[in-house]
Amino acid sequence: MSRLIRFLFALIVYLISIPAGAATLSVNIQNFLFSPAILTINLGDSVKWLNKDGTTHSITQDNNLWTHDASPGSSFTRQFNTEGSYSYHCRFHPSMTGKIIVRTPEQTRINIGQNIVTVAPKVLPIKLNLTGKNANTVYLGSYIVNAQSGCANCHSCPTYAVGHNPYKKGEVKQFNARTYLAGGVSVKGVVSANLTPDTTGKPAGLTLAQFKTLLRTGHDPDAPGQFLPVMPWPFFGMMSDHDLDAIYSYLSSIPKAVTPTKACVLGQ
Numbered sequence: 382m383s384r385l386i387r388f389l390f391a392l393i394v395y396l397i398s399i400p401a402g403a404a405t406l407s408v409n410i411q412n413f414l415f416s417p418a419i420l421t422i423n424l425g426d427s428v429k430w431l432n433k434d435g436t437t438h439s440i441t442q443d444n445n446l447w448t449h450d451a452s453p454g455s456s457f458t459r460q461f462n463t464e465g466s467y468s469y470h471c472r473f474h475p476s477m478t479g480k481i482i483v484r485t486p487e488q489t490r491i492n493i494g495q496n497i498v499t500v501a502p503k504v505l506p507i508k509l510n511l512t513g514k515n516a517n518t519v520y521l522g523s524y525i526v527n528a529q530s531g532c533a534n535c536h537s538c539p540t541y542a543v544g545h546n547p548y549k550k551g552e553v554k555q556f557n558a559r560t561y562l563a564g565g566v567s568v569k570g571v572v573s574a575n576l577t578p579d580t581t582g583k584p585a586g587l588t589l590a591q592f593k594t595l596l597r598t599g600h601d602p603d604a605p606g607q608f609l610p611v612m613p614w615p616f617f618g619m620m621s622d623h624d625l626d627a628i629y630s631y632l633s634s635i636p637k638a639v640t641p642t643k644a645c646v647l648g649q
């Protein structure tokens with residue numbers, strides 16, 4: 382019995398801790414209203430309409446892209462894979478109207494990048510310094526660094542907060558915020574660099590131009606003529622200028638941290 386309770390508890394913790402990625406958002410149909418009447422979602426999210434009235438309503442897109450009659454107590458779920466604005470109404474009660482706004486791919490990336498550092502329970506509990514920066518560019522950088530590139534895998538020692546390693550059964554994922562991206566991970570015998578801002582605010586002490594050259598060519602400005610042997614620059618160097626700008630902007634906004642003296646080893 383206690384094992385069942387522990388399992389249910391772990392399941393609930395897991396379900397409320399899903400931070401970003403695709404979600405299903407609810408619209409209640411109650412008292413002859415769609416609530417919320419206007420809902421903004423990410424590309425790929427689903428919307429679930431739940432009819433709480435005692436009468437049948439429909440969810441009918443204004444141009445008839447879709448329509449569904451929902452009997453009392455029933456629900457209807459639809460996934461949105463195309464950006465845009467979708468107005469709908471109830472065909473039985475035309476005064477009932479609603480709208481789903483689906484973010485563009487770029488807006489979706491920005492939104493998820495922002496959620497990673499702002500929405501509780503935070504996957505990455507750090508405070509970003511947005512002073513003098515374009516917040517959307519910083520949040521896009523958060524998405525690229527955290528959700529796409531796995532920079533923390535090699536640049537945070539340890540990658541996950543103690544007790545929050547998702548590879549360990551029952552632990553809920555949370556990144557190590559204290560020394561986030563401060564380096565000190567030994568990868569194939571090479572220790573990764575501290576990417577946090579230096580005293581002048583430059584991430585890893587690099588200007589934007591140096592940062593881009595390093596990711597595009599693998600040349601370390603401190604050691605001319607040498608390639609970074611481990612860093613996956615041949616991959617990251619293919620990113621658009623726009624995306625590298627976003628990474629740089631994000632790295633400029635994360636908290637300063639000192640590299641842990643005792644190195645971690647990748648994968649341990």
Ligand code: HEC
Pocket residue numbers: 525526530531532533534535536568571572573574575576585586587592595601609610611612613617628
């Ligand atoms: C596979 C592990 C790995 C991943 C993933 C990784 N790095 Fe690195 N990175 C390293 C290592 C190790 C070094 C030290 C130099 C070397 O040997 O390549 C390094 C060096 C760097 C440097 C040079 C710092 C300096 O001043 O010399 C920068 C900048 C950097 N990484 C940025 C990033 C960013 C940004 C990401 C994510 C987009 C990332 N790294 C992902 C392993 C990694």
